[in-house]
Amino acid sequence: MGCSKVFSFILVLLIEYTLVNGSTPKNTIPITWCIKAKRSLVQHYIVYMGDQSHPNSESVIRANHEISLGEAKAEALHHYSKSFRGFSAMLTPEQANQLQEHESVVSVFESKLNRLHTTHSWDFLGLNSAYTGSHVALDWASDVIVGVVDSGVWPESESFRDYGLGPVPERFKGECVTGDNFTLANCNKKIIGARFYSKGFEADVGPLEDVVNRQYFRSPRDSDGHGSHTASTIAGSIVANASLLGIGRGTARGGAANARLAIYKACWFGYCSDADILSAMDDAIHDGVDILSLSFGPSPPQPIYFEDAVSVGAFHAFQNGILVSASAGNSIFPATACNVAPWILTVAASTLDRQFRSDIHLGNSKVLKGLSLNPIKMDNWHALIYASAAAAPGVPATNASFCKNNTLDRSLIKDKIVICTIEKVTENRRLKAMVIKEGGGVGMILIDHNARDVGFEFVIPATLIGQDALEDLQSYINTERNPIARIYPTRTVLDTKPAPEVAAFSSMGPNVVTPDIIKAKCIQLQPDITAPGVNILAAWSPVATEDTVEQRSLDYNIISGTSMSCPHISAVAAIIKSHYPSWSPASIMSAIMTTSTVMDNTGRVIGRDPNDTKTTPFDYGSGHVNPLASLNPGLVYDFNTQDVVKFLCSNGASAAQLKNLTTGGECEKDPNPTASYNFNYPSIGVSKLNGSLSVYRTVTFYGKEATVYYASIENPEGVNVTVTPSELRFMKEGEKASFRVDLKALKKSNGNFVFGGITWKNGIQRVRTPIGLNVISTSYY
Numbered sequence: 001m002g003c004s005k006v007f008s009f010i011l012v013l014l015i016e017y018t019l020v021n022g023s024t025p026k027n028t029i030p031i032t033w034c035i036k037a038k039r040s041l042v043q044h045y046i047v048y049m050g051d052q053s054h055p056n057s058e059s060v061i062r063a064n065h066e067i068s069l070g071e072a073k074a075e076a077l078h079h080y081s082k083s084f085r086g087f088s089a090m091l092t093p094e095q096a097n098q099l100q101e102h103e104s105v106v107s108v109f110e111s112k113l114n115r116l117h118t119t120h121s122w123d124f125l126g127l128n129s130a131y132t133g134s135h136v137a138l139d140w141a142s143d144v145i146v147g148v149v150d151s152g153v154w155p156e157s158e159s160f161r162d163y164g165l166g167p168v169p170e171r172f173k174g175e176c177v178t179g180d181n182f183t184l185a186n187c188n189k190k191i192i193g194a195r196f197y198s199k200g201f202e203a204d205v206g207p208l209e210d211v212v213n214r215q216y217f218r219s220p221r222d223s224d225g226h227g228s229h230t231a232s233t234i235a236g237s238i239v240a241n242a243s244l245l246g247i248g249r250g251t252a253r254g255g256a257a258n259a260r261l262a263i264y265k266a267c268w269f270g271y272c273s274d275a276d277i278l279s280a281m282d283d284a285i286h287d288g289v290d291i292l293s294l295s296f297g298p299s300p301p302q303p304i305y306f307e308d309a310v311s312v313g314a315f316h317a318f319q320n321g322i323l324v325s326a327s328a329g330n331s332i333f334p335a336t337a338c339n340v341a342p343w344i345l346t347v348a349a350s351t352l353d354r355q356f357r358s359d360i361h362l363g364n365s366k367v368l369k370g371l372s373l374n375p376i377k378m379d380n381w382h383a384l385i386y387a388s389a390a391a392a393p394g395v396p397a398t399n400a401s402f403c404k405n406n407t408l409d410r411s412l413i414k415d416k417i418v419i420c421t422i423e424k425v426t427e428n429r430r431l432k433a434m435v436i437k438e439g440g441g442v443g444m445i446l447i448d449h450n451a452r453d454v455g456f457e458f459v460i461p462a463t464l465i466g467q468d469a470l471e472d473l474q475s476y477i478n479t480e481r482n483p484i485a486r487i488y489p490t491r492t493v494l495d496t497k498p499a500p501e502v503a504a505f506s507s508m509g510p511n512v513v514t515p516d517i518i519k520a521k522c523i524q525l526q527p528d529i530t531a532p533g534v535n536i537l538a539a540w541s542p543v544a545t546e547d548t549v550e551q552r553s554l555d556y557n558i559i560s561g562t563s564m565s566c567p568h569i570s571a572v573a574a575i576i577k578s579h580y581p582s583w584s585p586a587s588i589m590s591a592i593m594t595t596s597t598v599m600d601n602t603g604r605v606i607g608r609d610p611n612d613t614k615t616t617p618f619d620y621g622s623g624h625v626n627p628l629a630s631l632n633p634g635l636v637y638d639f640n641t642q643d644v645v646k647f648l649c650s651n652g653a654s655a656a657q658l659k660n661l662t663t664g665g666e667c668e669k670d671p672n673p674t675a676s677y678n679f680n681y682p683s684i685g686v687s688k689l690n691g692s693l694s695v696y697r698t699v700t701f702y703g704k705e706a707t708v709y710y711a712s713i714e715n716p717e718g719v720n721v722t723v724t725p726s727e728l729r730f731m732k733e734g735e736k737a738s739f740r741v742d743l744k745a746l747k748k749s750n751g752n753f754v755f756g757g758i759t760w761k762n763g764i765q766r767v768r769t770p771i772g773l774n775v776i777s778t779s780y781y
């Protein structure tokens with residue numbers, strides 16, 4: 001297989017392929033196929049030395065150099081010197097072990113690669129529809145700085161114009177680092193900083209120069225599209241008449257259109273090295289960002305917090321008052337959510353009330369519903385043929401039905417619309433259309449019920465159909481001697497129901513890290529929140545043409561993934577931060593979570609795409625984000641770094657594990673330790689409820705006038721929940737009140753979780769906390 005294909009294969013993968021194969025091979029990603037074999041005895045390690053305690057960066061770097069690496073002196077690739085201490089270097093396992101023994105070294109771990117959480121060529125959302133009516137609120141946020149760790153930025157995009165913005169906030173200490181096709185003039189009052197990191201990637205994979213047939217810029221410039229897309233979703237300026245070749249036309253804007261962007265390019269060709277990410281986070285914390293947006297994560301299973309670079313970096317951000325919002329991943333299956341540490345806001349993806357219809361007009365005048373991003377007009381009628389009826393000589397019909405390369409008979413598909421099926425949910429759908437085009441076919445109908453809501457782009461007119469349309473199609477073909485059809489170009493349909501639905505690909509909880517690895521009684525109901533992540537229109541890199549319609553150069557593109565939902569939450573966080581500059585990251589998380597909704601636009605609980613199946617908080621966390629309500633949450637569940645450390649201690653974290661996060665974090669020998677389930681998180685999760693349990697929470701009031709909140713309870717099935725006191729009175733802003741939640745199990749839940757919630761209501765606000773319990777025994781026999 002040629003190298004270019006390897007990369008297109010990676011880029012159009014829908015889902016973490018490693019998961020589907022059932023294992024997570026370390027450093028065996030296909031990208032290495034295209035790189036000169038360079039891995040030998042040495043590997044790239046991160047040497048982590050804890051909190052920053054040196055007076056300045058230079059003294060850290062000097063101190064780093066003083067650590068002897070034994071005989072072979074290794075060259076440090078990255079120095080982490082600003083927000084935490086350490087370095088990364090190519091080391092042999094023996095050297096790594098030796099370093100581990102050094103007294104100033106906290107831990108030594110291998111730098112691994114993370115995946116960008118894009119599921120390529122999926123659907124869209126109009127950001128405006130998500131934020132209808134919130135124009136006043138959106139005019140805020142001009143001094144909030146959002147750090148985006150991603151694949152860089154295309155600075156000429158209209159989305160990054162700085163029209164109307166004031167001077168760069170003085171407190172910002174970042175830089176505009178220049179490089180390939182990126183000069184100081186590429187930063188402005190919107191893109192106030194831009195840096196890039198490639199040493200980790202190059203150490204792990206190989207030099208960028210060796211990546212074949214892929215354009216790249218050794219600079220913050222984005223050749224991938226992903227980084228421009230996420231950054232413009234967060235804080236893109238208002239751009240009228242934006243569309244993907246006419247599809248989804250409308251005004252494009254970031255959620256926090258006046259916020260500033262600090263760009264940290266640490267991802268290359270869809271992969272981001274731990275070592276580069278840590279370096280980016282070290283800089284971002286020091287530069288003074290308010291929010292960090294991370295649309296990538298490790299392939300499942302999620303590593304334990306103490307061993308995961310993203311969790312460690314995010315902990316330092318949290319400690320410095322920075323909210324980290326991160327994507328939950330696109331791995332479909334239960335217990336695959338990543339970025340689940342309680343100091344990270346973990347974001348799932350959901351659909352909008354909008355569909356991109358590319359319908360099929362049959363010869364009998366019937367119109368079948370199809371979905372895709374298809375701007376191409378088909379001028380004539382064309383004959384229909386099942387791919388299974390067009391098998392190349394020697395290929396079984398079933399094999400041909402998947403429309404893979406070299407399985408179809410060219411003479412049979414020429415000038416026809418070919419009907420293909422899906423073999424695996426992770427398949428490259430785009431490739432099928434390429435195969436048909438190469439064989440002289442003119443269109444494709446793909447029977448793909450499960451992924452049809454996700455907008456794909458193809459090289460020929462193509463559309464995805466579900467079960468309903470399939471039946472009509474089959475009966476037409478069965479009764480017609482010369483069946484013909486036309487595929488219509490995409491039209492946008494609004495107000496579709498039900499919406500939102502959790503996206504088919506969005507990774508699910510529970511958070512397997514906390515309960516299983518540190519034997520906790522308490523869990524968080526991760527993901528924390530869901531936001532639009534299906535068919536999002538945002539800025540694109542015009543040189544990223546690999547997966548676009550007819551490989552055309554685009555300024556705006558429509559893609560899907562939890563990569564796309566995370567920036568929506570980062571934007572909402574930026575707006576909240578501008579209203580409440582002193583709020584802690586936990587307060588912002590709480591405001592977003594407690595004001596979300598679990599209802600769709602039909603008044604029922606949000607379902608999961610494609611079949612609107614039943615969901616739980618393990619699909620959507622607290623619910624679907626409600627940006628306007630989150631600006632006025634009324635009550636807030638706050639917690640700080642000490643609370644997190646206590647939580648980890650009560651969950652059984654060892655001193656050595658804690659040291660990986662924070663040097664000062666010894667577990668105190670507290671005779672009355674705070675139980676882990678009393679960690680003041682805005683959701684309540686108990687992984688083993690033995691009979692009955694009392695859980696405590698504290699809320700802080702934010703409101704101008706005295707008010708009373710009343711508790712309203714949804715009992716999980718078989719559990720009686722009572723709240724004491726059931727009324728909370730507040731006189732003035734900043735007051736705190738604590739309450740007790742008594743959980744009494746009447747019925748075992750047989751290994752499953754049962755769900756409910758507590759909502760504090762005062763007639764204006766609704767402050768909801770979801771409850772998830774696994775009942776192992778009852779309190780009555």
Ligand SMILES: *[C@@H]1O[C@H](CO)[C@@H](O)[C@H](O)[C@H]1NC(C)=O
Nearest residue numbers: 180181182215217221542543
């Ligand atoms: C990058 O800069 C080089 C040298 O100036 C130029 O030839 C090339 O066209 C530029 N590439 C892009 C995509 O702008």
Ligand SMILES: *[C@@H]1O[C@H](CO)[C@@H](O)[C@H](O)[C@H]1NC(C)=O
Nearest residue numbers: 240241242243245246249250
């Ligand atoms: C929007 O852009 C299209 C071309 O992409 C152009 O034909 C159309 O006139 C524009 N509409 C407005 C209102 O500017």
Ligand SMILES: *[C@@H]1O[C@H](CO)[C@@H](O)[C@H](O)[C@H]1NC(C)=O
Nearest residue numbers: 107108109306307656657660
């Ligand atoms: C600290 O992190 C490293 C790197 O992942 C890991 O190998 C080590 O086991 C961790 N230490 C503890 C005590 O968890």
Ligand SMILES: *[C@@H]1O[C@H](CO)[C@@H](O)[C@H](O)[C@H]1NC(C)=O
Nearest residue numbers: 393394395396398399400407
């Ligand atoms: C058809 O597909 C099956 C299953 O994937 C495979 O084992 C077989 O080799 C294929 N046959 C041909 C002729 O491609």
Ligand SMILES: *[C@@H]1O[C@H](CO)[C@@H](O)[C@H](O)[C@H]1NC(C)=O
Nearest residue numbers: 005405406431432434435438
């Ligand atoms: C199909 O395979 C042929 C060689 O057999 C190759 O030239 C062509 O590029 C492939 N097409 C696609 C879409 O992969």
Ligand SMILES: *[C@@H]1O[C@H](CO)[C@@H](O)[C@H](O)[C@H]1NC(C)=O
Nearest residue numbers: 449450467504609610611613
């Ligand atoms: C949804 O329903 C269709 C048609 O009944 C079925 O083929 C498909 O497998 C279902 N998908 C899921 C994820 O349940």
Ligand SMILES: *[C@@H]1O[C@H](CO)[C@@H](O)[C@H](O)[C@H]1NC(C)=O
Nearest residue numbers: 688689690691692776777778
């Ligand atoms: C549950 O509680 C009972 C009574 O307090 C105790 O005997 C039992 O061991 C507990 N079970 C578990 C699994 O902790």
Ligand SMILES: *[C@@H]1O[C@H](CO)[C@@H](O)[C@H](O)[C@H]1NC(C)=O
Nearest residue numbers: 715719720721722742744746
């Ligand atoms: C729940 O417990 C409270 C207090 O113990 C009791 O008054 C109430 O009747 C119980 N509700 C149910 C449904 O058992």
